Structures are given as C-alpha cells and as structure tokens.
Amino acid sequence: MRTFLILLDTPGIKQFVFGTDPLAEVRGASALLDRLNREETRKVLEEAFPGRVMEAYAAGGAAQFVVTAEDRHTVENVLERLAALYAKQTGGEVQLLWGIGEVALGEPGGYRAALKAAFSDLAWQRFTAREQPAVLTFPLAVECQSTSYLPATRTRVWADEIRLVSEASDRKYREISEVNPGRLWAEFIHALDLPDTVKHTPHWLRCTTLQEIGEYSESRAGYLGLVYADGNAMGRLVQELESLEVARAFSTLVDGSIRDACHQALKELFRETLAEIRLRSDPSGNHLQLRKIPGDILLLGGDDLVVVLPAELAVPFSIRLSELFEEYSRQRQEELEEPARSFFRQRLQGRGLTISCGVVIAPSRFPFYLLLDLAEELLASAKKGGSRDPEATRYWVPSYIDFHIQAGSAVHDLHAIRREEYGVGTAYVRTFRPYRRDKLQTLCAAAAKLRGVGIPQSKRHDLLEAALEPRARQAEWKAKELFGRLAGPFGKQRLALFEGLCQLAPMDLNDFPWVRQNGGWATALADLMEIYDFVQAKEA
Structure with missing residues (x-):
C-alpha cells in the first residue's frame, strides 16, 4: 500500500453560483456545491478506500485528503468517478480538477514534497482543462431564462412564476427547495x-x-x-x-x-x-x-x-x-x-x-x-x-x-472606470481607493461628521462633479468656489469638509482639494461625497 495526497479544485464555481439573477438559483447553487464539497466527496472516497481516508479540509470548492491505495492509477479512477458525480449533479456545469502527490512516509519533509508535487499536478490540470463547452442549439430550441447559453429542457414554477430552465438551473432550484434548504x-x-x-x-x-x-x-x-x-x-x-x-x-x-x-x-x-x-x-x-x-x-x-x-x-x-x-x-x-x-x-x-x-x-x-x-x-x-x-x-x-x-x-470594467472617471494613472488622481481599513474608517467618520452638519444634496452633487472634472485646473477652481459657498453656522460645513480631507492626508488650504501623493496630486473629495449617503450621521 502507498500513501497519496490529493488536492481537489473546482474552477469556475463562481460562474456557476452567481452567473444568474434569481436569488433562489444563487442560493441553490451555493448549497449544492457546498454539499458536494463537504459531504459527497468524502463519501465517495470512503467507499473506495474504507478506513484509509484522512481529511485535511474541504470547503469553498477546494479540498485536501490523504488516502492509502494500491497505486496512483486506482486513485485516479476514483477521482474520475467523483468528477462524473460533480458533472451530473450540476448539469455538466462544474468540472472537478485534482492534483496527486505521493507521500514518502518516514522521510523528513515528505508531506511538503507531496504537497508541492500535487500543486504542480493541479496546475497542469488547470492548464489543460477544457473551456466552457459550447452548446449547439437549433433555431427552434428555447434558451434557458437564467443561463441563456444553455437550452431550456423543462419548466420550473417558483414564486408564482413559470420559468423555462436548463437542467443545471433546475438542479439549483431543486437543491434549495427539496434537498438542502x-x-x-x-x-x-x-x-x-x-x-x-x-x-x-x-x-x-x-x-x-x-x-x-x-x-x-x-x-x-x-x-x-x-x-x-x-x-x-x-x-x-x-x-x-x-x-x-x-x-x-x-x-x-x-x-x-x-x-x-x-x-x-x-x-x-x-x-x-x-x-x-x-x-x-x-x-x-x-x-x-x-x-x-x-x-x-x-x-x-x-x-x-x-x-x-x-x-x-x-x-x-x-x-x-x-x-x-x-x-x-x-x-x-x-x-x-x-x-x-x-x-x-x-x-x-x-x-x-x-x-x-x-x-x-x-x-x-x-x-x-x-x-x-x-x-x-x-x-x-x-x-x-x-x-x-x-x-x-x-x-x-x-x-x-x-x-x-x-x-x-x-x-464598464473597473480599470476603465478608474482611468476615465477618476484619473488613475495620471498626474491628478481623483480617488484614494483602495483604502487600508483604518483609512476607510477615517473616511467614514469624516462623512458621518459631514452628515451631522447637513450639506445639501445639490451642493454635494456639485462638489462630486467638480472633483471628477477631467481638467485639473478647472476642477480646482470649481472645488474652491463651491467650498467658499458652503454655509452653516460658524462655517461648520467648510470646517467639517476641510478637516475630513486633512484627516485622510495633510492638506494646504491653498492647494484645496489636492494633496501630494506618489509624486503627483490626488484628492479624496469624490470618495467623501460618494460615501456620504452610506454612513450614519454624527453630530459635529
């Protein structure tokens, strides 16, 4: 008998779970994959290698097991049966991949060497794995209402609505309603x-x-x-x-x-x-x-x-x-x-x-x-x-x-949004995102204080537009003009806005709304205006 380390992975599970709009299907797909990962995988391995299976983990579509078997070919045959089960249970939408490494028992570093070999094997499996299969349909075939690249094969009644769905979508509904709610x-x-x-x-x-x-x-x-x-x-x-x-x-x-x-x-x-x-x-x-x-x-x-x-x-x-x-x-x-x-x-x-x-x-x-x-x-x-x-x-x-x-x-993709609207990659960047957690807490606190002094929505909209103005000098002039028009008793609105920006990065009032950053200029004014609605007010 020989000992083998098995790594399992299910690439593309997020497409299977979230590639649809109905919440019931998302929940069903998540529950189905969780059951396959945590329960069915171990069940298949235990039946093939009774008393010779040790589980390291099985969660999130990945798993690691150690099994004792006659040879590698035997292990591969069992994993092929397991992959067939995954395909059947998901209507052919999820592909199970694996990597295998033999553990040299009694040798120092034997487990880690087997892990390295299994990861290498898994990487090759990913490289050679098939793409999403093309489903050929004829003009008279009806598309699935949830996953349009699949043909509808049956009807499913959900929330008083009759839907034409594929086998994969139907299994998601069945999982959440009948098997694993x-x-x-x-x-x-x-x-x-x-x-x-x-x-x-x-x-x-x-x-x-x-x-x-x-x-x-x-x-x-x-x-x-x-x-x-x-x-x-x-x-x-x-x-x-x-x-x-x-x-x-x-x-x-x-x-x-x-x-x-x-x-x-x-x-x-x-x-x-x-x-x-x-x-x-x-x-x-x-x-x-x-x-x-x-x-x-x-x-x-x-x-x-x-x-x-x-x-x-x-x-x-x-x-x-x-x-x-x-x-x-x-x-x-x-x-x-x-x-x-x-x-x-x-x-x-x-x-x-x-x-x-x-x-x-x-x-x-x-x-x-x-x-x-x-x-x-x-x-x-x-x-x-x-x-x-x-x-x-x-x-x-x-x-x-x-x-x-x-x-x-x-x-649009995020890269295009940040480049075209926020000037990322230019000399004048209109956002501090992404935020380290403590800095995001500071941003939220500044926004909460702004809500406490009550800047009107029209002025917030104008400040946001000024911050995102593509021409840097015009953006600065507009922002300064709007800043000067902020009211409130004792200048509370201006003070709250300036202090909030200064807490994120020290600022010279003459440079408002810009601060020096990474050899260029940047402002968090747009970030502050955008998150304003999504924090609770704090008394200034």
Whole structure:
C-alpha cells in the first residue's frame, strides 16, 4: 500500500453560483456545491478506500485528503468517478480538477514534497482543462431564462412564476427547495440569541429576492450592497503546510474565524432588527408578522465570503468583518497545539490572518452577475493595494477595502472606470481607493461628521462633479468656489469638509482639494461625497 495526497479544485464555481439573477438559483447553487464539497466527496472516497481516508479540509470548492491505495492509477479512477458525480449533479456545469502527490512516509519533509508535487499536478490540470463547452442549439430550441447559453429542457414554477430552465438551473432550484434548504442561513440563525421557535423555522426570517433586501435600504431606496471578501496570502501559506495536522489546523482556523466573524458582524449590524424579532416572536411558532433580516450569506467556505445587505450596511460590514477576522484568527493561533502553533508564529509573528474586501453598491434590480464581476474586480484592487503597503510581508498583508457606487445602468470594467472617471494613472488622481481599513474608517467618520452638519444634496452633487472634472485646473477652481459657498453656522460645513480631507492626508488650504501623493496630486473629495449617503450621521 502507498500513501497519496490529493488536492481537489473546482474552477469556475463562481460562474456557476452567481452567473444568474434569481436569488433562489444563487442560493441553490451555493448549497449544492457546498454539499458536494463537504459531504459527497468524502463519501465517495470512503467507499473506495474504507478506513484509509484522512481529511485535511474541504470547503469553498477546494479540498485536501490523504488516502492509502494500491497505486496512483486506482486513485485516479476514483477521482474520475467523483468528477462524473460533480458533472451530473450540476448539469455538466462544474468540472472537478485534482492534483496527486505521493507521500514518502518516514522521510523528513515528505508531506511538503507531496504537497508541492500535487500543486504542480493541479496546475497542469488547470492548464489543460477544457473551456466552457459550447452548446449547439437549433433555431427552434428555447434558451434557458437564467443561463441563456444553455437550452431550456423543462419548466420550473417558483414564486408564482413559470420559468423555462436548463437542467443545471433546475438542479439549483431543486437543491434549495427539496434537498438542502439553506445550511449557511440556518447556521447564522442558530448563532443568534433568538427564541427556539424562531431558530427551528429560520426560513421565516429570510428575504426571498434581492429586491426585497434593497427595500430595506434607508440611505437610497432600492439599493443594496454586495460584499466579496477573500483571505490575504492564503495561497502562500497553503503551499507551505508541513503535515496533515498543520493542514487541519489551518483549515479549522480559517474556516472558523471567517464564519464567526461574519456572524458576529451581522449580529452587530442587525441589533435593532433582532431585538424587534425577540419582542414580537410568537411562542406558538406563527412568525408571519416578524420583520425579516435584511441580508443574506450567499457563499461562505474556506476564506471566501459573499454577502448581500442594504446599501448603507455594506461598508460598515466589510470594516467590522476584517477587524473580527484578524482578531479571531489571532486568538485561535494561541489555542493551537504544536507543530501548528510554531508554523503560524514563524510566519505571522503573532499577528492574525487578514482579508480584503470588494464592495459594490447598486440598484437591487441590476443584473447580479455583473455586480459580482465588479465586486471581484474591486477585491482584486484591494488585494493589490494591500500587497503594496509598506508593512506587507510575504505571509501577512494588511486589510484593504475598495468600494464603488454603481448609479447608472452602463457597466464598464473597473480599470476603465478608474482611468476615465477618476484619473488613475495620471498626474491628478481623483480617488484614494483602495483604502487600508483604518483609512476607510477615517473616511467614514469624516462623512458621518459631514452628515451631522447637513450639506445639501445639490451642493454635494456639485462638489462630486467638480472633483471628477477631467481638467485639473478647472476642477480646482470649481472645488474652491463651491467650498467658499458652503454655509452653516460658524462655517461648520467648510470646517467639517476641510478637516475630513486633512484627516485622510495633510492638506494646504491653498492647494484645496489636492494633496501630494506618489509624486503627483490626488484628492479624496469624490470618495467623501460618494460615501456620504452610506454612513450614519454624527453630530459635529
């Protein structure tokens, strides 16, 4: 018998989960992949290698196992059967890839060498994997109403609507309605201090559509916030895991920390809603009159997290989430046993793990898959900002957050938006984004103070237009003119605006609204005006 380390990956799962608009399909796809990843994968391996399977982790579409088998060919045959199961359960939309490395038992560094070989094998699998298959349809074929590149094969009734859907979309609906109706949501509800009658019927508190979540927005009617969070430097740490015990500790630390941080951050944001639910809950179990919790966890596994919230809660959630994740992961490190504790101590120097976030605020009726694409670009921008931070190391990167307010219907990629509208890459940059977490807190505090002095919407709109004026000198003249026209008793509006900008970066009043940055000029005036609506007022 020989020992093999197996790495599993499912590329393209975000397209499968979020490449559609109906919230029911998104939830169903997330639940389906979670079940395949956490339950079905281990079940198939246990049946093939009874008593010879050791799990390191299985979450977020990735997994690592150690199995004992006769030879590599036997392992590959089992993984091919597992890949066929994934394809069947997802209507052919998800492809399972794997890497295999043989573990030399008894040799120093044997596990790490096997891990390196498995990652190399997995990289080759990714390189040679098929692209999304083209589905040939005839003129009389009807497209799926959710995934138009697939032919509709059946009808599905959902929320009093008859939809023509593909096999893949139908399986998503079936998962959320019949097989696995919301493990992520049930876990969140059970983490709250709510009456048992409510915990046993968590679906009563769940919004049914994205539009319903947007209706709870107080800052801008019909708007929601999408938060996409991902761990920093996790890939480097994963590739240096020294043993199965360290791999298990790493998985437990990351998965537990992000889960607890998400639940606690939401619990704090929904404090008033939860208090109302406790007050109005019916001991008989009739919860029709309860207010729903205005948000949802769409993806939570490994170090990935996707959450939707009312617009004004998205940025505060991302800030609090990153704080709690760093705090919880640091605390969990102290509770680890050797050699896992030394592994993290040597690389993190007593600091917690960190995450970065992309936050997009947009109308709730905006195509969801486009919002997810934009959030993914914002996340990449945040990670890039963190990697350039002076305090960043190989294994530790400070938390950065990037945000964007999508007001109109036109969508461009983030790079084009920042270049054309915000002057990124020029001598006069109109944004400080992405923000390090503490700087974003400063920006939010400045915006809250501005709300406290009450700058009229018309003047905020003019200041935003001035900040985004493409011609730098005209932008400066307009901004100074508008700044001089700000009123309020004792010049409170001018003082609050100037102090807010100075807190982000020291500024000479003569240069308003510009500050020196990276050899050029930059201003955070547009950032301050855009986030104004999405923070709570603070008395000046």
